[in-house]
Structure formats: structure tokens, C-alpha cells
Amino acid sequence: MAIVLETLGLQKQFGGIAAVRDVSLRIEKGARHALIGPNGAGKTTVIDLLSGVKRPTSGRILLEGIDITDLEPHRRTRLGIARTFQINQLFPALTPAESLGLVISERVGAGVDWWRTAGTKPQIVEEIGGLLESFHLADAASERTAMLPYGKQRLLEIALAVACRPRVLLLDEPAAGVPQTDRRELLATIASCSEEVTILLIEHDMDLVFDFADRISVLVNGAVFAEGTADEVARDPRVKSVYLGEDVRA
Numbered sequence: 001m002a003i004v005l006e007t008l009g010l011q012k013q014f015g016g017i018a019a020v021r022d023v024s025l026r027i028e029k030g031a032r033h034a035l036i037g038p039n040g041a042g043k044t045t046v047i048d049l050l051s052g053v054k055r056p057t058s059g060r061i062l063l064e065g066i067d068i069t070d071l072e073p074h075r076r077t078r079l080g081i082a083r084t085f086q087i088n089q090l091f092p093a094l095t096p097a098e099s100l101g102l103v104i105s106e107r108v109g110a111g112v113d114w115w116r117t118a119g120t121k122p123q124i125v126e127e128i129g130g131l132l133e134s135f136h137l138a139d140a141a142s143e144r145t146a147m148l149p150y151g152k153q154r155l156l157e158i159a160l161a162v163a164c165r166p167r168v169l170l171l172d173e174p175a176a177g178v179p180q181t182d183r184r185e186l187l188a189t190i191a192s193c194s195e196e197v198t199i200l201l202i203e204h205d206m207d208l209v210f211d212f213a214d215r216i217s218v219l220v221n222g223a224v225f226a227e228g229t230a231d232e233v234a235r236d237p238r239v240k241s242v243y244l245g246e247d248v249r250a
Contacts, residue, residue, distance in 0.1 A: 001028040002064075004198045005050070005081075005168050010059035012045055012222075019045045021222040023059070027168070030195045034209045034230075035202050037219035038243055043202045044086065046219070047170050050200070051083045052076045063168070080167030084157045086176055092146035096137045096156050099145060100128045103163040127163070135159040135189055151182035158190060162197070169193065171201045175208060187212050210234060218243065 005027040012020040020042045027033050035043050048054040050061060052073035061069045068076055091099045104124050132138045135155045140148055145156060154174055161169055174190065175183045187208045190199065203209050209216065209230075216233040218226040226239050233239055 004029040004064055006062040008060040011057045013057040019222050023224055029198055031198050032212055032214050033200050034213035034216045041219040042222035043219055044172055047172050082161040082164040082166035083170035084161055086173050088153050088157050090145050095142050097128055097141040100131055100163055103160050131159045151178045154178055168198045173202050175205055
């Protein structure tokens, strides 16, 4: 399989603390790849480095072979990297339909006049409708985002990231704070994204991780501790000892 996203010896220092230590990852095109590990393992810092929110102390990041290590976040977005955050980054006064119209219009180069463009371009209207349906938001399309249940807000944030037409989608704990009854629907919706979209996921709910991921990397103390298929990682005695516990896929 082609490698779409790769890190080479990625490191991030905060003063004397190494949050990320010599992390080398190879994410295959179309993969459903999970990044797991204990709290403080450096998972979100890795996502911050990949998306450009933080700059590495050393190491390189390649997107389909192109070095993007020094690019600003907005330039990475244009090249095909989109992300979500642990805490929603939404437009609370807009509706889901308006929010999607804004993102899509910006993507197609009509950001300044987005409200008029979204309403008069059939292809944009069609894309908004498709995303609302795909992410189970059609029934809430005209509600203010601030009034949506938290699970719907998480779905909207992911829909906005998908509206950027990414090649790589970085999801930082998408199920955090979502009621247990809604979590499987959320992960199923993510998993149903086009196979053209490569997904790198951080998630603490191990049942969801093992249902979702075809490959898993385990971070401990900022370094890659183990990596493999979901079954390989679940059966790794070292991973069980430091993170998963003995009852995972026993």
C-alpha cells in the first residue's frame, strides 16, 4: 500500500521535557489507524505536530512524499490534512447547514461571499445535503449549533473536517463526552467515510478502537512502544501489562 503520511524521528521538547521522542510512523493510504496510550503519552502532541499547530523540535513530516514539516496549518489543510480537537471548534451561532456552507464555499474559493454562494450554487447545496445526511444531522440542519446535543456537535465537527475534502483526517478523541449510547453510531459514521480518506484516530474507548482500527500504534512516554494490527496489539503482553490490562481480547 502507498504511504500517505509519514514521520521521521519526530521530536518535541517543552523545556527539559520530551513530549514526543523519536516517533516514526507510516500511515497507509485509506488506513483506519489508531494512536493509543496512557494519559500524557504524547498522542495529542503528535496530532498537533502533524496538523501544524505545533512545530517539532526535530524530525520530519511527509505528506505523500512532500516535506510539510515547516508549513503553516492552513497550507496543510489545502494540501489535504484536516483535524478535529478534543474540545469542539465550531460556529455556535450558525446552523449545521450554514457552517457546512461556510467551509465548502471557502474550499471552492468563495469564502467572502459564502452565504450567497452556498444558497445559489446547486453543487454546494447538494454537498451540504449529502454531508448532513451522512453525519445524521439532517433533522438538526436549521438549529443553532450551540443548541445541539453534544453528540451532534461532535458529528458536526467531523462533518466540517470532511467538507475540507481531506486526504488525511486526524481525529482527537471524537467520542470524548459523547453519551455511551451514541458512541458506536459516531464511530460507524467515521468508518463509513470514503476509503480515499486516511484516518488517524486518538481514542480511549478500547472497544471502539478495536472495532474501528485496522492498525494501531501505542505511545508510552512520548515514544512508539508497540505497533501492529489490532489483533497483534491486543495480544502483545507488553501492551497488556502497561496499558490494556489482561482482559482485552483474551
